[in-house]
Amino acid sequence: MDRLKPYLVGHQEFAALYGVEPQMVGQWLSPSRRTLDPATAMVVSGVRYWPLGFAVRYGTTTARFKQVDIRVKERLIAEQGEGWEADLGEELSAIVGQQEIIQIFHLPSQGNLATAIATGRFPPHDWLLSGSPLWLLDTVLDAVPELRASARSLPWEVDEAVVSALRDGTYDGPGSKVLTRGRHARKGL
Structure with missing residues (x-):
């Protein structure tokens, strides 16, 4: 059955939207910077994913404006097929x-x-x-x-x-939490 699915991004796609390395998304999430709130992401199999609409809007919410690469956005939409541009996680299906x-x-x-x-x-x-x-x-x-x-x-x-x-949205089994690594692991993102 074909369903319209929301456009999503992971760390790599989020970074590509802004022309940065994927590690930068982790830095935006880090407690020392915290320009990207972890609560804006949904966690699936222990990894954060964001609705494309939010990821595109993110650059306008930071102290220093970040420009989205429209060609990357168009490529992501084309790769994901027919869908819709969600902004908030509450709008998403399971x-x-x-x-x-x-x-x-x-x-x-x-x-x-x-x-x-x-x-x-x-x-x-x-x-x-x-x-x-x-x-x-x-x-x-x-x-x-x-x-x-x-x-x-x-x-x-x-x-x-x-x-x-x-x-x-109450699932708390395996994959429901991000297992943090590196120097911020003890602080718990």
Whole structure:
């Protein structure tokens, strides 16, 4: 089923919009600078992602104006296909990555999911951002009958409690938090 999906960016795409290295986005998030509030991002599989509308508007909210590269914005929209430009995370449907999918189905290992993806039995990702595949939760749930039909040993049973928490924005399982690294890890971003 085709759905209009919001345009999103990860660290790499956010940085490309402003013509900086991806590490700069981390610096904008760091406690010493804090020009980019971590609360503006959604966390999927332990990684931050932002709606494109917010990422484009970000440059106007800083003390020093940052100009968006319109060609990069147009390229990101073209790469993501038909969609819409969201600004706030509250506007977004539930989005999942591999860690959430493993919890939805209580898969014994990430290898089970990786095999399903590699063999084409899992639905194609809705986004590939900063090297990570992401899906609308409904894309994954719509594929359950086909997953069950093609399975040899996995039941592909859906944990409705996990699905409900993902839809409600209350999911706190694996992948729901960013694991900080480096010198700011103890301070907790």
